[in-house]
Each structure stands twice: as C-alpha cells, then as structure tokens.
Amino acid sequence: xxxxxxxxxxxxxxxxxxxxxxxxxxxxxxxxxxxxxxxxxxxxxxxxxxxxxxxxxxxxxxxxxxxxxxxxxxxxxxxxxxxxxxxxxxxxxxxxxxxxxxxxxxxxxxxxxxxxxxxxxxxxxxxxxxxxxxxxxxxxxxxxxxxxxxxxxxxxxxxxxxxxxxxxxxxxxxxxxxxxxxxxxxxxxxxxxxxxxxxxxxxxxxxxxxxxxxxxxxxxxxxxxxxxxxxxxxxxxxxxxxxxxxxxxxxxxxxxxxx
Amino acid sequence: xxxxxxxxxxxxxxxxxxxxxxxxxxxxxxxxxxxxxxxxxxxxxxxxxxxxxxxxxxxxxxxxxxxxxxxxxxxxxxxxxxxxxxxxxxxxxxxxxxxxxxxxxxxxxxxxxxxxxxxxxxxxxxxxxxxxxxxxxxxxxxxxxxxxxxxxxxxxxxxxxxxxxxxxxxxxxxxxxxxxxxxxxxxxxxxxxxxxxxxxxxxxxxxxxxxxxxxxxxxxxxxxxxxxxxxxxxxxxxxxxxxxxxxxxxxxxxxxxxxxxxxxxxxxxxxxxxxxxxxxxxxxxxxxxxxxxxxxxxxxxxxxxxxxxxxxxxxxxxxxxxxxxxxxxxxxxxxxxxx
Ligand SMILES: Cc1cc2nc3c(=O)[nH]c(=O)nc-3n(C[C@H](O)[C@H](O)[C@H](O)COP(=O)(O)OP(=O)(O)OC[C@H]3O[C@@H](n4cnc5c(N)ncnc54)[C@H](O)[C@@H]3O)c2cc1C
Ligand SMILES: Nc1ncnc2c1ncn2[C@@H]1O[C@H](COP(=O)(O)O)[C@@H](O)[C@H]1O
Numbered sequence: 073x074x075x076x077x078x079x080x081x082x083x084x085x086x087x088x089x090x091x092x093x094x095x096x097x098x099x100x101x102x103x104x105x106x107x108x109x110x111x112x113x114x115x116x117x118x119x120x121x122x123x124x125x126x127x128x129x130x131x132x133x134x135x136x137x138x139x140x141x142x143x144x145x146x147x148x149x150x151x152x153x154x155x156x157x158x159x160x161x162x163x164x165x166x167x168x169x170x171x172x173x174x175x176x177x178x179x180x181x182x183x184x185x186x187x188x189x190x191x192x193x194x195x196x197x198x199x200x201x202x203x204x205x206x207x208x209x210x211x212x213x214x215x216x217x218x219x220x221x222x223x224x225x226x227x228x229x230x231x232x233x234x235x236x237x238x239x240x241x242x243x244x245x246x247x248x249x250x251x252x253x254x255x256x257x258x259x260x261x262x263x264x265x266x267x268x269x270x271x272x273x274x275x276x277x278x279x280x281x282x283x284x285x286x287x288x289x290x291x292x293x294x295x296x297x298x299x300x301x302x303x304x305x306x307x308x309x310x311x312x313x314x315x316x317x318x319x320x321x322x323x324x325x326x327x328x329x330x331x
Numbered sequence: 332x333x334x335x336x337x338x339x340x341x342x343x344x345x346x347x348x349x350x351x352x353x354x355x356x357x358x359x360x361x362x363x364x365x366x367x368x369x370x371x372x373x374x375x376x377x378x379x380x381x382x383x384x385x386x387x388x389x390x391x392x393x394x395x396x397x398x399x400x401x402x403x404x405x406x407x408x409x410x411x412x413x414x415x416x417x418x419x420x421x422x423x424x425x426x427x428x429x430x431x432x433x434x435x436x437x438x439x440x441x442x443x444x445x446x447x448x449x450x451x452x453x454x455x456x457x458x459x460x461x462x463x464x465x466x467x468x469x470x471x472x473x474x475x476x477x478x479x480x481x482x483x484x485x486x487x488x489x490x491x492x493x494x495x496x497x498x499x500x501x502x503x504x505x506x507x508x509x510x511x512x513x514x515x516x517x518x519x520x521x522x523x524x525x526x527x528x529x530x531x532x533x534x535x536x537x538x539x540x541x542x543x544x545x546x547x548x549x550x551x552x553x554x555x556x557x558x559x560x561x562x563x564x565x566x567x568x569x570x571x572x573x574x575x576x577x578x579x580x581x582x583x584x585x586x587x588x589x590x591x592x593x594x595x596x597x598x599x600x601x602x603x604x605x606x607x608x609x610x611x612x613x614x615x616x617x618x619x620x621x622x623x624x625x626x627x628x629x630x631x632x633x634x635x636x637x638x639x640x641x642x643x644x645x646x647x648x649x650x651x652x653x654x655x656x657x658x659x660x661x662x663x664x665x666x667x668x669x670x
Contacts, residue, residue, distance in 0.1 A: 090475050198474050200456055202444035209448035214413060214527040217441045237437045240536035240598050248527040258585040292487040293453035296469045299480045304640045310647050317647050318657035330548060330572055330606050331662050
C-alpha cells in the first residue's frame with residue numbers, strides 16, 4: 073500500500089491588503105481571518121487524490137505547520153478527500169524560515185514510511201520554493217521541483233516525472249521511491265469538495281502535535297525586516313471617476329495612434 | 332540575534348549552460364557576486380559542472396578573467412539534481428566559500444535548497460538586491476507577488492544564494508582584474524556513483540501562439556477577471572486595436588479559461604509589444620519576466636498596492652468589469668463628433 077504525505081501551507085489571501093507587522097519581521101495577522109490553502113498545494117493535494125484513485129488502497133495524509141488557525145486548512149484538505157489531517161501546531165504567528173519548517177515536517181515524517189511526499193512549487197506568501205526540496209534532502213528522498221506530470225507503474229519502485237523549464241520546455245526523470253515532488257500549478261484541475269467528504273471532515277479529529285515536541289531546529293538565516301516596495305510614482309495613476317479615467321485612457325491610446 | 336560580518340573568503344558562482352554554452356544569466360550572477368564583494372573580482376570563482384568542459388572552462392577564464400573550476404563528470408550532463416548536489420557539496424566542503432551564487436532559474440531552484448540543506452548552509456532564494464548595513468549583509472527578495480519586500484540575513488558560515496534573472500546587469504568583462512588578465516582553470520573530476528535519479532531527456536514545448544509574437548498590442552487577462560465569461564471583455568478590448576492579441580497569466584490557463592499558448596511569463600511566452608494592457612494581473616515576478624520588454628504598459632487592477640503598477644506607464648485603480656466596458660464604449664464613439 074502506497075503512503076503519501078501532502079504538505080499544505082495556510083496563506084493569507086493575497087487580494088487583501090498586506091500590512092507589515094509592527095515588529096517589522098512579518099505581516100499583520102488578518103483579524104477577519106481570510107486565510108486559505110496555498111493554491112500550489114491544492115494542485116499537490118489533487119495529484120495525491122488522483123494517485124489514490126488510480127491505485128486503490130493508497131493512503132493520503134495532509135500536513136500543515138502553522139498556528140492555531142492553520143487547523144482550518146488541514147480540515148479543508150480532509151473535505152477535499154485526504155484520509156488524515158496532521159497539524160504541527162506553532163505557538164505564535166512568527167514567520168519561520170523554510171529550513172525551520174522543513175526540519176519540522178521531516179521530524180514528523182521521518183519514521184512514517186511515506187513512499188511519496190508532495191509539496192507545492194512555492195508558497196504564495198513567502199515565495200521561497202525551498203521547503204519541498206529541503207524536506208527531501210533531510211529525509212534522503214530523491215526529488216524534483218516544478219513537476220508538471222507524474223506517472224507510477226505498478227510494481228516499479230520508480231516514479232516518472234516531467235519538470236517544467238523556462239518557456240514551457242520540460243525534462244523527464246525517473247526517480248527511485250521514496251521521492252518528494254514539488255508540484256507546479258496546472259498539473260491538474262483541482263476538484264471541489266464532495267459533500268460526503270465535507271460531512272466526514274466535520275467530525276474527524278485532526279492529529280495535532282505541538283511543534284515543541286521536537287527540539288527547535290537551529291535557524292540558519294533570519295528576516296531582518298520587511299519593507300514596502302518603492303512607491304509607485306503618483307503620475308502613473310489616472311485620477312477621477314471611472315468614466316473620467318476611461319476618457320483619459322482613451323485619449324492616451326489615441327494620442328499614441330494605437331486606437 | 333548574532334550579526335554576521337562579511338568575511339574575506341570566497342564567492343563561488345555556479346554557471347548555467349545550455350547546449351555547451353554559458354547562459355547570459357551566469358554573467359548576471361557574476362555581476363551580483365561583484366556587487367556583493369564591493370566590485371572586487373579577486374575572490375570570485377566560477378564552477379562549471381558538466382562533461383568534457385575543460386576547453387570551455389579555459390575559454391571562459393580567458394574571456395571573463397576570473398578563476399574557473401571545471402567540475403567534470405559524465406553524469407553531470409544533462410542536469411541531474413542528485414548528481415549535481417553530490418558533486419557540488421563535496422567541492423564546497425573542500426573549498427568552504429562564504430557564498431555560493433546560483434541563477435534563480437528552473438535549474439537553480441531545483442538543486443539550491445537541497446544543496447544548502449545538506450551542507451548546513453543558509454539558503455536565500457530569488458534575490459533582487461543586496462545591501463551592507465554596517466557590516467550586516469542583507470538580501471532583498473519579493474514576497475506576496477511583489478507587494479512587500481523581505482530582507483534576509485544569513486546566520487550560517489556558508490550561504491547559498493539564488494539570484495533572480497534580469498535584475499543585475501551582466502558585464503562581459505571585468506575591468507577590476509588588473510593583475511592577471513586570464514583566470515586560472517582547475518579541473519576537478521567527480522566519480523560516478525549509483526544514482527536514484529535517472530535522466531530521461533528533454534521534451535520541447537508545443538509551438539506557442541504566433542499572434543503573440545507579432546502583435547503590436549497585447550491585452551492580457553489575469554485571475555482578476557473573476558469569471559471565464561469576462562474574457563469577452565478582454566477580447567472586445569483587444570479587438571479595438573489592429574494587430575492585437577490576447578494574452579494571460581498562468582493562473583488563467585490553470586483555471587482552464589485560456590489555453591497555455593496564451594500564457595505570458597517565465598514558463599510561457601516572452602513578448603515585447605508596443606502596448607501591453609494588463610487586466611487583473613498582480614504582477615508576480617514570473618509574469619513580469621515575460622512582458623517587461625513591452626514598450627508601454629497600462630495596468631488595470633483594483634488593488635493600488637499590486638506590483639504590476641511598479642512597471643506600468645499608466646495605472647488605473649478600478650474594478651475592471653466596470654472600467655473596461657467604459658473604455659470600449661468610449662473608443663467606439665467618434666472622437667470628432669460633438670458629444
Ligand atoms: C516556477 C514558476 C513559474 C511561473 N510561471 C509563470 C508564467 O510564466 N506566467 C505567469 O503569469 N505566472 C507564472 N507563475 C505564477 C505566478 O507566480 C503568479 O501566481 C501568477 O502570475 C498570478 O496570476 P494573476 O496575476 O492572474 O493572479 P493573482 O496574483 O491572483 O492576481 C489577481 C489580481 O487581480 C486583481 N483583481 C481582482 N479582482 C479584480 C477586479 N474586479 N478588477 C481589477 N483587478 C482585480 C487583484 O487585485 C490581483 O492583483 C509561475 C510560478 C512559478 C512558481
Ligand atoms: N508551514 C508549512 N506547512 C506545510 N507545508 C509547507 C509549509 N510551508 C511550506 N510548505 C510546503 O512547501 C512548499 C513550498 O513552500 P515555500 O518554500 O515556503 O515557498 C509549499 O507549497 C508547501 O507544500
């Protein structure tokens with residue numbers, strides 16, 4: 073029986089304004105709680121569910137490292153169809169560098185015998201693209217990033233993957249299992265939750281483990297501060313009512329003889 | 332928190348090659364390394380991994396005037412993450428440089444974090460800037476699709492850095508290298524070991540939309556269009572211009588609203604039209620990579636903090652579903668007729 077772990081991160085919905093926290097080290101916690109699953113991880117979870125459909129008996133765990141609120145995202149994974157949800161609970165809202173997160177994921181996954189670990193190609197908030205390949209390294213798994221297709225063949229201990237390059241070209245590899253894949257968006261079309269899963273998820277308990285259970289990994293780097301990007305020149309913006317702005321734009325387009 | 336002082340040891344740059352040629356991005360990384368060393372190229376060394384690359388290493392050392400390590404191994408070409416990590420970590424353990432600089436390309440992103448993890452190095456990715464604040468070296472990178480910048484410092488003895496392409500200006504030659512015009516070359520051979528990763532080869536991308544390459548005007552849709560039906564607005568807007576085409580962000584393709592041949596960006600098409608109109612696109616670096624060559628950029632986004640405005644000539648903070656119909660209406664009326 074194949075065992076899969078999917079790493080899912082909870083992120084602040086990026087259409088919302090992001091305000092830098094007074095500490096300067098991360099962003100303000102959103103009081104309205106518009107947090108959701110990192111979109112790249114939705115693709116990773118979907119891929120795991122598809123593998124389970126193709127290989128019945130496969131077991132899919134979903135794991136998130138995060139503060140209290142991250143439990144919602146783990147539950148979301150159950151609603152989408154994960155078999156078990158694991159929450160590595162952090163005490164506070166402090167930002168953790170990828171190495172710290174990867175160490176915690178590896179500490180949990182170390183003795184669980186996962187054949188396959190799936191992560192997203194990057195988190196939408198910190199855009200590091202590091203946690204996946206780092207977990208692989210710590211655990212001694214073979215790995216590939218930006219994976220756009222994956223194939224398992226029964227009784228073969230390898231997984232066949234294509235990873236995406238610049239311009240949409242791809243390169244193909246055969247990785248010996250156990251392996252970790254960082255999944256790129258577009259590998260599949262993530263599903264909506266089925267009612268039966270939603271109902272089950274409501275009553276299912278999460279496995280919650282305090283991050284403190286393990287010695288904290290020694291950080292190898294740290295955030296010095298967050299800064300706003302250089303302000304956009306105010307001359308860039310058109311002003312007025314929507315109609316006035318539209319008039320101004322049409323004027324510009326005509327002046328340049330584009331229209 | 333401990334302050335790391337920059338030490339006087341080396342910076343190593345891992346070169347990226349394609350079909351036996353050094354990619355321009357490698358020169359950008361050297362330029363970055365120079366910035367990191369305050370313009371002094373003496374402590375910069377390049378690593379060129381591959382098969383039969385000694386000759387090329389010689390050429391490079393001659394051409395750019397920095398020292399080169401030819402990391403020779405039959406299993407290093409074509410690229411294989413496992414083989415590269417193994418060869419590089421052995422080399423780095425021996426040389427112990429302060430910094431290892433790698434292009435933030437699909438290749439660099441694939442091996443850098445694992446390499447760092449395995450050698451107890453810090454890893455800082457997608458670097459857009461470096462600054463030295465009284466000895467504390469910090470690296471700047473975008474987060475939240477460019478809405479905020481993060482400054483990171485290393486706490487480790489060795490630091491692996493991936494440098495965002497297109498930020499540091501590449502120089503072909505380094506004038507700051509007066510004492511010997513040619514770099515030295517050292518060949519390091521790595522034995523082949525049993526591999527868990529087997530390379531199966533390249534798959535070329537499908538032909539992309541030709542319309543995008545020849546269009547004077549590209550109207551591009553992002554997730555902000557909200558619904559597939561709103562593509563009609565984008566198409567109508569594009570229809571106002573002659574020689575125009577419809578492009579989009581990757582997200583729009585992932586949602587199945589448009590085919591991948593319309594995708595603009597790092598993993599899609601690179602375009603440089605006279606006019607680029609970005610509608611509901613946040614301006615993530617991976618998107619901007621494909622359209623930053625546009626001559627004139629108009630951005631429509633309801634979020635004034637969206638990064639796309641940083642590279643726009645004209646920005647409109649509006650809901651596009653309200654704004655675009657107004658533009659379509661106005662441009663269809665004859666400007667000379669009395670209102
Ligand atoms: C390795 C890699 C390669 C990638 N390659 C590419 C690539 O080639 N091309 C690419 O595009 N992306 C690429 N991406 C993805 C990229 O990181 C972003 O996720 C993507 O570009 C975001 O698309 P978007 O701007 O459409 O969506 P979002 O980032 O979600 O932005 C939507 C925007 O619409 C605005 N908006 C919402 N509603 C409205 C409205 N009613 N009116 C006006 N504005 C509105 C919002 O304010 C927001 O700014 C890549 C990512 C990775 C990791
Ligand atoms: N806190 C977390 N909990 C679970 N998975 C995570 C976490 N942070 C990152 N990941 C995984 O690692 C991927 C890359 O994240 P990052 O390195 O932060 O860009 C994400 O897409 C997730 O799959």
